[in-house]
Amino acid sequence: MASDTPSSAARARRFALPSVAALVKAACGATLLSLVLMSWSVLDPTPLPVMVSMSVGQAIGTLALLSYLAAVLLYQLRVRRARGESARPRQE
DSSP states (O other): OOOOOHHHHHHHHHHHSOOHHHHHHHHHHHHHHHHHHHHHHHHSOSHHHHHHIIIIIHHHHHHHHHHHHHHHHHHHHHHHHHHTOOSSOOOO
16 A cells, blocks of 8 residues: 655645646637537527527536636646745735
């Protein structure tokens, strides 16, 4: 049995987070899928495409936005950690 040292536990936590590039790629793919659904409702304005684009397309677009925001926050946290700053602002 191998014992977990703090450094190996920290490395495991670091690798558990998705990479910024993967989150941005997921956001781009979801955005494109959402745009396809929205375009389908514009090109074929019958009830089914409009309902699908307004519900499924909006949900996918919202997930894309959340994925992009997660990528931005993750990047900012990693930059601060690399600089040695804490996540909390300094009290003066």
